[in-house]
Amino acid sequence: MTQLATRDLTIRFGGHVAVDAVTCTFEPGTLTAIVGPNGAGKTTFFNLISGQLKADSGTVTLGGRDLSRASASQRTRAGLGRAFQLTNLFPRLTVLENVRLAVQATRPGTHRRGLNLWSVWSDHGELMARADAILDAVAMKARENELVANLPHGDQRKLEVALLMALEPQVYMFDEPTAGMNHAEAPVILDLIRKLKQDRSKTILLVEHKMDVVRELADRIVVLHNGALVADGAPAEVIASPIVQEAYLGVAKEAA
Amino acid sequence: MLRHLLSNDYPRSRVLAAILVLLFLGLAFQPFLIPGIKALNVAAKILVFIVLVASFDLLLGYTGIVSFAHTMFFGIGAYGVAIASTRMGAGWSAILLGTAVALVLSFALALAIGLFSLRVRAIFFSMITLAFAAAFQTLASQLSDFTGGEDGLTFRMPEVLSPGFTLSETPVLGLTLDGRIVCYYLLFATCVLLFLALLRIVNSPFGRVLQAIRENEFRAEAIGYRVVVYRTLSSILSALFATLAGAMLAIWLRYNGPDTTLSFEIMLDVLLIVVIGGMGTIYGAAIGAGLFLVAQSYLQDLLRLASGAVADLPWLAALLSPDRWLLWLGLLFVLSVYYFPTGVVGRLRALRAAGPLRTPPPAAAGPAASDPTKSLQGDYVENN
Amino acid sequence: MSPGNVIPAQAGIARQRSQDALDPRLRGDDGGNLLTLEGVHTHIAAYHILHGVDLAVPRGQLTMLLGRNGAGKTTTLRTIMGLWRASAGRITFAGEDITAATTPHIAARGIAYVPENMGIFADLTVKENMLLAARGVRHAKQMDEKRLQWIFSLFPAVEKFWNHPAGKLSGGQKQMLAVARAIVEPRELLIIDEPSKGLAPAIINNMIEAFAQLKASGVTILLVEQNINFAKRLGDTVAVMDNGVVVHAGAMQALAQDEELQHSLLGLAL
Amino acid sequence: MNYKDLDWKPLALVPVLALLVFPFIGSASTWLTLTIAGLAMGMIVFIIASGLTLVFGLMDVLNFGHGVFIALGAFVATSVLGAMGDYTNSASLWRNMLAVLPAMVVAMLVAGAVGLAFERFIVRPVYGNHLKQILITMGGMIIGEELIKVIWGPLQIPLPLPEGMRGTLLLGEAAVEKYRLIAVAVGVVVFAALLWTLTRTKIGLLIRAGVQDREMVEALGYRIRVLFVGVFVVGSGLAGLGGVMWGLYQQNVVPQMGAQVNVLIFIVLIIGGLGSTTGALVGALLVGLMANYTGFLVPKAALFSNILLMMAILLWRPQGVYALSK
Amino acid sequence: QAKEIRIAHVYSRTGPLEAYGKQTQTGLLMGLDYATGGTMTVAGRKIVLIEKDDQGKPDLGKSLLASAYSDDKADLAIGPTSSGVALAMLPVAEEYRKILLVEPAVADSITGDRWNKYIFRTGRNSSQDAISNAVAMDKPGTLVATLAQDYAFGRDGVKAFKDALKNAKIVHEEYLPQTTTDFTAGIQRIVDKMKDLPGRKAIEVIWAGGTPPFNALAAQNLKQRYGIDVFTGGNILPAMASYKQFPGMEGATYYYFGIPKNPVNEAMVATHYKQFKAPPDFFTAGGFSAAMAIVTALKKTNGETNADKLIPAMEGMSFDTPKGKMTFRKEDHQAMQSMYHFRIKVDPAFAWGVPELVREIKPEEMQVPIRNKR
Ligand SMILES: Nc1ncnc2c1ncn2[C@@H]1O[C@H](COP(=O)(O)OP(=O)(O)OP(=O)(O)O)[C@@H](O)[C@H]1O
Ligand SMILES: Nc1ncnc2c1ncn2[C@@H]1O[C@H](COP(=O)(O)OP(=O)(O)OP(=O)(O)O)[C@@H](O)[C@H]1O
Ligand SMILES: [Mg+2]
């Protein structure tokens, strides 16, 4: 059973405690939404888990293995995958190359392909097939030879998700996957997440401000406020809690 | 077959392919085409610079590392052969041993630099390498017992490679096949081999990871690649190839000194060639080296003609004086950055891709970035 | 607190809330429109992006610009600001033809613009970011205290991180700063590209409140926005774009009530 | 840049270094000679580096062609001073000043004017791209150097120090060259002026903002282009001033002099943290002191003293002593 | 009409030594003109001068010389400006079995261990410089500190200087980086060594190119403060501007236009004034001398350019130059000449410190070592 757990995870920026002793466990087979006001520390919390930032104190463990000292790349190879709030791809490589890079990055053995100097990149049939399959899944096969820089915003977001899928991690972390996205585009990404949810061995974390999305997808909601974990539980009851109503939703003004 | 030789990285432009074939044939038959020592020297220098510049392209164009210390490795290679040949006397063993020792030294230095590069910002790193290269040059002239100091080393090559040796008494196609020609073809073969090797490396899975790091180091680390390892490896590889280029130069010149391989001027030439040819294309190295070295070698002759033609305009004649050839080279520098931001190769490939005025694809976002150097700005990547 | 009082009234701007004659093509040039675009074409490099945009922004009203991804909304705003050049057509602001004017000139005429990417100066502190937007003053101390307090009350993060580098703010905090910067001084027209993205619901409410107050004080607002609440609660006028042209223009109310029209234009329900 | 909570450690480096070497040198007068000369040398280096640090710090332009403006300033000074023999041959410092000041002003104006063209034709197309800046400004440097040769000839030209500025002042046994004291005064003025403009006026802010997002600054209603040109012109002018100071110090000028000081300037900037004015000052002073101390104690190491100093500083602070918030 | 005589001049038309190279070229042209009486022909054969720009780069010099000998069919070559280039060029002359007349590169090893029989030199070598300077200052009881650049040239110069000193005593050798700009530390070290010593004290400066330390030495008032004199050799005129600060400074030089009294020099100075409105400089004399050597030799062989003929003709050959009479030594083909012990006078009419002749040092007085192996 590979569960992700944080223990007393803390980081300060100057005097400001951005993540404050967060202890939390995430079980496979559940989608946990993390909500909280702007600047609550959600992205920072992700950064601490995936290793983009090093915690001042506290631990991150995956399946009992302590990853607190591991680098970002080590954590990814250990099974922690994430997509970013702002799109963060390889702009002047093609769509296919982007995915293919992710495919060979983490699975046992394939990482070494990155160190293979003496074969032609496109000759690795099995890896190419896998990349193709993933592009198919996100309906981007048709654009596989385009440079990512030339893709529209929505497709770039989809590619973010595709990269995450290519990593085949134990834990998927999405940071506002639909931000700035049109009503026509958002459902495509949400569908992908929904599909992922069906695999019961995967743990999914989702940061999202759109409450309707959260309500629909989340099995559990964790609320961060000023860096601290202030609420944790089933969606309905968390949303109803006064702290969420006041600090987050703004005195229940938003009823949508 | 061709696919394998070229590692599935075709020129992707008919004009480009034609130029490359011409260049290849030109170099292959140079001794028979244009007689004379000068032309042969220029051709040999092109061969050396193709390897040198391609190795630098691996670092700059593919990995996005701007280093001014690349000539250091070039120098190490040349000094390796030079010192060994001076101490051990002319011979193949001197060449081999000198090259081997140089490779080991380059390996160690590149490793150190590669690891160091991670501590500092990209732009910082390049300025530090500038200072480093200067210090290394000083060091080379200080250790005059080994390196011959400022005066450099003059040495001999094995008999077969020396002008005194003749392969056949009867001239072939009007050319006496002496040791010089043998030496030229040794260089030619080495150049082709190393060039194809570099082409293979940049088109391997490893090469793609390097490009990913160039594009977005932060994300490369995030999807599981240890950027340190790849960057260091790339530094080392490019250093080793530069070392081999240095050895080639020493074999050809039978001379080496600090100004010949270590000077900043050579670094500038290399940079300019990469830019002219097109960064991140390897083919650009070959085309750039050809264009640039021919221009450089014959610029003064050209100016002599030009200034003669305008002799009655003293003012213009002063500018066109062959002594001011650097002025025009500088102008070439500026203009090529201006008008060939993606180099000859980039231009030719874009030409093929660009049709008439197009309406955009349904929702292509962002400017069509085609400038590999852009990522050098990415010292700070947003990690939200 | 009654923010309406702290916003200095804009002298000379007629308040006008008429709902009639909203189709710009039916109107005379400046008959109550602060900003008009007539047949604007824009090319970016070799791409032809805008194919004759007609748009009117009535004074004192909030105009919503809608459309699917890549429809050309951002390009329209950038063309108004002079960041792209219109290759044909005419743009007038308050009676002046600004089609060929430079960006600084257009901005100085009284337009505040928040770009899609927020345009935060990451290396500068929040205070310095705000100071730059306050064009009339040289030092932070000279900034309008009352107005600042009002902004702080809307966007607490701006006050909290006053002396921090803006680049370190969270995604939503940056968005707040971007909007705060646009309203630090009174302007005639606010142009904002997707103000609510990445904001928590509570802050979105604040922002809606802010726009309502600004509008009440006579400011004209042009918004590109996907958030339904904005559209419903604030929009007076609406224009829908597709493929580089405005395909529908009219009263918000009319669109909100016409489900069929919504579906055909936007593929969504309001 | 927040100067309220000023980071004092780098500033303390200078006196700490001076005090640390004292026991090794032993003689107080020798120590004093070396220290004062080193600090003054640092000031001269600061002047020639100030323009570059300004242009880099504000505009993020790495101008490898900076040296050309230094050389240009020096060559202009040879022409101006050459025409004012009456004033330079006088032993009165005041009369000398009447020659040197115009030389400085003219050098700054000429360098500034050329800077204007340089910005327009060389730098403008490459704002925001360091590698291209490096390449294109190097091209500019080559062109500039060659043009200087076309105008003034390739020969070395003497630039004798005016009579009244020669010689030394004796502080007991310690000798201090008069000219170095003048350089310190000029350096202090330049430093103060820069610091004031950058921290006390909105111009500094605007330009830093313009570097990050030029369009946004324009959308706020500022004419950023004018400001950029202005900064570049001032930076070039400062280089011209530096050229006059350096030329008078060397008492001769060669067209290559700009290229010769390039590496030194870069080292100073790296130590200081690219773009920080105070950092450049600290870096320059350290370089000046270090050169004299190692030159005295271990002359062999003097060749590498700058590099060693740079390495040591970078091990302590990888971004230089005052890293800009990047 | 006999075949023309093709002479290649490989020198730094551009590059760091551009100024020197151009003087040589000027002198060479004037010299050829003078030596052939304006006809540019020797023994009925026309002299054609081919110019090559080595840009101060040894590798380039090497290939230019090869291309001159082979592509341009040059019969013999002159040059280059820099020692580094010269050393790289030496084997080429041997390879093509053609004469290379070195002028003005100074390194001892050119006519020393790197020499081959095709190499002649009209330029003075470092040893001649150092030894003549030693002779100029060598008085019993003098305590000497040397100040030189820290590389092969500087160290060799000091060594030759030391070896030639008979009476004076070296108390300190100071080596500074080639590119030193701040001399405070170096001078301070010398001062600390010397200030408390009794007797006549002198600093011998051996410095080539870059920024020489004279201004720094002058600023320190060493004479008044500690009774230390400064000595050095000659240089090009712009560099001698800083000598103005040392009235009375002594040293030895191989040429200054006002010193040698002979018809050749008078002719050269006159022509130069006529052409350029300025006196000939340091390297002009060298170029002129090279021309004189070649024409003299060609006259001896009656226009024959084959090295087998030229070498015996030139060995031991004497010829007139602006520097005075010169003679190629048989052993190492180095041309020997008188050196001139000078003292600096300040004359407001000149922009530089004017060296006045103290004494001519004849070649016989200087034991310039022969360092080559035949
Ligand atoms: N590198 C940093 N340096 C200093 N402060 C930082 C840094 N990164 C984040 N912060 C601060 O930490 C707090 C938490 O930021 P974080 O990005 O985690 O917020 P968030 O919950 O993701 O908000 P949003 O919903 O707006 O994205 C913010 O106040 C932010 O200013
Ligand atoms: N710099 C550019 N170069 C080329 N094409 C561009 C550029 N900027 C925008 N485009 C294209 O112009 C079209 C309109 O883009 P625009 O950004 O105006 O859309 P939008 O309506 O704002 O979309 P979104 O809702 O995604 O922000 C798109 O097809 C886009 O690909
Ligand atoms: Mg966030």
Ligand SMILES: [Mg+2]
């Ligand atoms: Mg948009």
